[in-house]
Amino acid sequence: MGSRASTLLREEEIEEIKKETGFSHSQITRLYSRFTSLDKGENGTLSREDFQRIPELAINPLGDRIINAFFPEGEDQVNFRGFMRTLAHFRPIEDNEKNKDPTASEPLNSRTNKLLFAFQLYDLDRDDKISRDELLQVLRMMVGVNISDEQLGSIADRTIQEADQNGDNSISFNEFIKVGNLQHIYVWAGDHYLILTYILLSVLQDCLCSSV
Amino acid sequence: SGSFLLVYLYIFLVVFVGIGLPIEASAPAYQSHGTEGSHLTNITNTKKAFPVLAVNYEHVRKPFEIALWILLALLMKLGFHLIPRLSAVVPESCLLIVVGLLVGGLIKVIGEEPPVLDSQLFFLCLLPPIILDAGYFLPIRPFTENVGTILVFAVIGTLWNAFFMGGLLYALCQIESVGLSGVDLLACLLFGSIVSAVDPVAVLAVFEEIHINELVHILVFGESLLNDAVTVVLYNLFEEFSKVGTVTVLDVFLGVVCFFVVSLGGVLVGAIYGFLAAFTSRFTSHTRVIEPLFVFLYSYMAYLSSEMFHLSGIMALIACGVVMRPYVEANISHKSYTTIKYFLKMWSSVSETLIFIFLGVSTVAGPHAWNWTFVITTVILCLVSRVLGVIGLTFIINKFRIVKLTKKDQFIVAYGGLRGAIAFSLGYLLSNSHQMRNLFLTAIITVIFFTVFVQGMTIRPLVELLAVKKKKESKPSINEEIHTEFLDHLLTGVEGVCGHYGHYHWKEKLNRFNKTYVKRWLIAGENFKEPELIAFYRKMELKQAIMMVESGQLPSVLPSTISMQNIQPRAIPRVSKKREEEIRRILRANLQNNKQKMRSRSYSRHTLFDADEEDNVSEVRLRKTKMEMERRMSHYLTVPANRESPRPGVRRVRFESGLSV
Numbered sequence: 001m002g003s004r005a006s007t008l009l010r011e012e013e014i015e016e017i018k019k020e021t022g023f024s025h026s027q028i029t030r031l032y033s034r035f036t037s038l039d040k041g042e043n044g045t046l047s048r049e050d051f052q053r054i055p056e057l058a059i060n061p062l063g064d065r066i067i068n069a070f071f072p073e074g075e076d077q078v079n080f081r082g083f084m085r086t087l088a089h090f091r092p093i094e095d096n097e098k099n100k101d102p103t104a105s106e107p108l109n110s111r112t113n114k115l116l117f118a119f120q121l122y123d124l125d126r127d128d129k130i131s132r133d134e135l136l137q138v139l140r141m142m143v144g145v146n147i148s149d150e151q152l153g154s155i156a157d158r159t160i161q162e163a164d165q166n167g168d169n170s171i172s173f174n175e176f177i178k179v180g181n182l183q184h185i186y187v188w189a190g191d192h193y194l195i196l197t198y199i200l201l202s203v204l205q206d207c208l209c210s211s212v
Numbered sequence: 213s214g215s216f217l218l219v220y221l222y223i224f225l226v227v228f229v230g231i232g233l234p235i236e237a238s239a240p241a242y243q244s245h246g247t248e249g250s251h252l253t254n255i256t257n258t259k260k261a262f263p264v265l266a267v268n269y270e271h272v273r274k275p276f277e278i279a280l281w282i283l284l285a286l287l288m289k290l291g292f293h294l295i296p297r298l299s300a301v302v303p304e305s306c307l308l309i310v311v312g313l314l315v316g317g318l319i320k321v322i323g324e325e326p327p328v329l330d331s332q333l334f335f336l337c338l339l340p341p342i343i344l345d346a347g348y349f350l351p352i353r354p355f356t357e358n359v360g361t362i363l364v365f366a367v368i369g370t371l372w373n374a375f376f377m378g379g380l381l382y383a384l385c386q387i388e389s390v391g392l393s394g395v396d397l398l399a400c401l402l403f404g405s406i407v408s409a410v411d412p413v414a415v416l417a418v419f420e421e422i423h424i425n426e427l428v429h430i431l432v433f434g435e436s437l438l439n440d441a442v443t444v445v446l447y448n449l450f451e452e453f454s455k456v457g458t459v460t461v462l463d464v465f466l467g468v469v470c471f472f473v474v475s476l477g478g479v480l481v482g483a484i485y486g487f488l489a490a491f492t493s494r495f496t497s498h499t500r501v502i503e504p505l506f507v508f509l510y511s512y513m514a515y516l517s518s519e520m521f522h523l524s525g526i527m528a529l530i531a532c533g534v535v536m537r538p539y540v541e542a543n544i545s546h547k548s549y550t551t552i553k554y555f556l557k558m559w560s561s562v563s564e565t566l567i568f569i570f571l572g573v574s575t576v577a578g579p580h581a582w583n584w585t586f587v588i589t590t591v592i593l594c595l596v597s598r599v600l601g602v603i604g605l606t607f608i609i610n611k612f613r614i615v616k617l618t619k620k621d622q623f624i625v626a627y628g629g630l631r632g633a634i635a636f637s638l639g640y641l642l643s644n645s646h647q648m649r650n651l652f653l654t655a656i657i658t659v660i661f662f663t664v665f666v667q668g669m670t671i672r673p674l675v676e677l678l679a680v681k682k683k684k685e686s687k688p689s690i691n692e693e694i695h696t697e698f699l700d701h702l703l704t705g706v707e708g709v710c711g712h713y714g715h716y717h718w719k720e721k722l723n724r725f726n727k728t729y730v731k732r733w734l735i736a737g738e739n740f741k742e743p744e745l746i747a748f749y750r751k752m753e754l755k756q757a758i759m760m761v762e763s764g765q766l767p768s769v770l771p772s773t774i775s776m777q778n779i780q781p782r783a784i785p786r787v788s789k790k791r792e793e794e795i796r797r798i799l800r801a802n803l804q805n806n807k808q809k810m811r812s813r814s815y816s817r818h819t820l821f822d823a824d825e826e827d828n829v830s831e832v833r834l835r836k837t838k839m840e841m842e843r844r845m846s847h848y849l850t851v852p853a854n855r856e857s858p859r860p861g862v863r864r865v866r867f868e869s870g871l872s873v
Contacts, residue, residue: 057705090703142694142743163691
């Protein structure tokens with residue numbers, strides 16, 4: 001299955017994606033086979049329903065928001081390039097990338113972009129601020145239905161009060177970055193994604209498929 | 213001044229201890245009153261004057277001496293902190309060892325046998341509190357995120373140290389000029405296995421004072437805890453074999469199996485007792501006073517049970533503490549939590565002090581066999597093998613790690629590999645049939661002294677010199693909690709999209725299992741449904757309410773605003789902009805001043821943050837005050853700072869007549 005799928009993805013495309021996102025060849029082919037397995041309609045794009053079929057996303061409190069993050073403004077289908085572009089935010093930061101051409105645009109998985117991605121999941125209306133209501137919505141999703149609105153409200157107030165520095169009662173991106181250990185958490189934890197076993201699995205899969 | 217008085221007090225106590233021992237040794241056997249014999253002898257003896265005052269030291273000898281030793285140890289500790297310059301330069305462990313040396317010397321001068329650190333006493337009484345304290349307050353997140361690295365250092369690093377040192381020392385002993393040709397390979401390997409393990413007591417004592425960044429701290433500390441299994445297996449293995457004299461392949465294989473049994477068995481035993489403790493705590497709502505005792509006793513039983521089966525007691529203790537903590541903390545009262553925290557810190561502090569003092573005394577006491585070459589080589593080899601081991605292993609580990617270990621990190625990890633009392637006790641346990649026992653003990657003590665004194669004292673200036681990242685002081689922040697949970701969900705979701713069953717996937721599965729099945733059995737009442745975020749927030753608010761009530765900051769603002777409010781209760785609050793800013797500033801300042809680390813992120817023994825206020829406020833009042841506080845704060849926060857455009861939905865601000873304190 002794996003090796004068959006990779007032939008549908010042309011070499012030039014792989015090179016382009018590699019340059020744009022920084023994923024390695026094997027990672028791209030592995031993710032492509034995942035993409036095709038999700039694509040039930042077999043039309044080369046994923047719709048929201050395809051994502052909703054993933055069981056882990058169905059039970060995830062942030063499932064809907066994560067799915068939305070894959071789809072660009074106003075569109076209902078995402079192709080493989082878009083899929084990879086979103087996933088590129090989670091690629092670990094490599095040391096050798098740090099000294100690359102400074103005039104090039106910041107790579108998708110830089111620290112700031114990782115945090116920006118997370119920030120945009122809070123900030124749905126894209127006004128560059130997390131307002132009290134947006135925060136309340138996220139809290140409600142994470143906490144469930146048993147907690148009263150009042151209690152949630154005071155948590156939201158407290159959160160904004162802790163982070164807000166210019167007194168506009170909402171959290172801007174700069175304030176978001178500055179919260180305590182946040183940068184440390186996001187970057188650290190985010191860096192743990194895509195570990196070696198992932199690549200080992202794909203190598204294993206290739207070996208198994210090629211022997212068949 | 214006060215410190216001179218204390219010095220006189222020490223000298224007095226030391227002399228008393230020194231004299232007390234000869235007295236009991238030469239005191240005639242005293243028959244305790246109430247036995248049959250004494251009645252008979254009283255009748256037949258000639259009548260003598262009724263003893264108004266008599267000394268019966270035998271009666272109280274043992275507890276008296278124990279209490280005296282502990283008192284002495286604690287007075288020493290007190291004394292050090294009165295001399296700020298000394299305690300800033302020299303780590304406490306060094307000073308305590310020096311005191312031990314002095315006391316031991318004094319006792320020897322008087323002509324008595326100084327007591328040696330009895331291995332029974334050490335392993336059964338002195339070590340458990342320290343390990344329980346470490347395990348109960350273990351920072352889970354950094355630990356689980358680095359557990360692979362920690363295990364590699366603990367298992368493979370210790371094995372490397374043991375074999376490298378043992379092998380090279382055997383090679384050394386083969387050289388004729390050293391004069392130790394009687395030492396065989398197995399004895400050397402046994403010695404290597406004793407002295408190779410990083411010691412948790414020493415690491416804790418030294419690292420607590422240098423406040424290094426979390427990653428390095430958890431690496432060294434985790435390694436010192438988890439290498440216990442390896443040490444136990446190696447020690448038992450070589451001890452057995454050195455009696456027999458030969459090793460077969462089957463024995464090696466059994467050794468490997470034994471390692472897994474020892475470590476996993478220890479963890480299992482600990483986990484079982486942890487669940488028992490959690491289950492018990494579910495029913496203690498009517499007997500709050502004994503709650504802390506359950507925690508201590510179940511943990512101690514876990515330790516003893518695993519020691520009974522020759523499993524790793526340290527891993528059992530850690531597992532017990534880690535497993536029971538989330539459930540127990542959801543069930544017990546605030547006061548019990550404080551009690552547990554205080555008692556654990558107290559006992560581990562006393563233990564640590566006693567251990568170091570006894571180490572000093574044992575050095576003076578113990579039979580020594582000094583061999584320059586052997587001892588010096590041991591010390592050098594210790595350092596060399598540690599450095600080589602860390603560098604080699606880091607090279608391999610960094611291929612798998614995403615946050616790589618820098619050279620500075622490696623240096624601190626290598627330099628922080630201190631040896632301590634566990635090595636000494638294991639050496640002391642060696643039966644006297646080992647002809648090299650005295651030599652080994654001497655070498656072990658030298659290594660311990662070297663690591664504790666030289667490495668312990670120089671690590672702090674080296675950390676400054678190399679500008680190693682220090683620990684970030686962070687107050688408990690609701691922002692951090694929310695965003696951490698948000699991130700966990702996000703990454704779990706992304707892993708799901710990629711079809712990757714990684715770290716977050718399994719963590720989420722465990723959480724789900726915990727929430728649906730485990731919590732309802734182990735958490736009292738309806739609390740098991742409470743999400744973690746809410747529990748965190750509640751605790752945080754409680755702490756701040758206590759603080760604000762005690763410091764009385766908030767009420768001082770109220771009186772002036774009250775008068776304003778009573779005039780127009782229904783209108784939009786006419787709080788002046790200046791007053792608003794003041795209120796906001798006070799609230800914000802309270803947030804920033806909140807030094808209490810709710811999740812006990814600091815596991816420092818010297819600085820338990822000011823929890824005195826907690827004792828004085830009863831829980832009922834606390835809850836009431838807390839609710840008032842919540843309401844007030846949310847009211848304050850809805851008052852718009854910008855007076856130009858009052859928001860339509862703002863709530864009216866109403867006050868009662870001040871807080872009841």
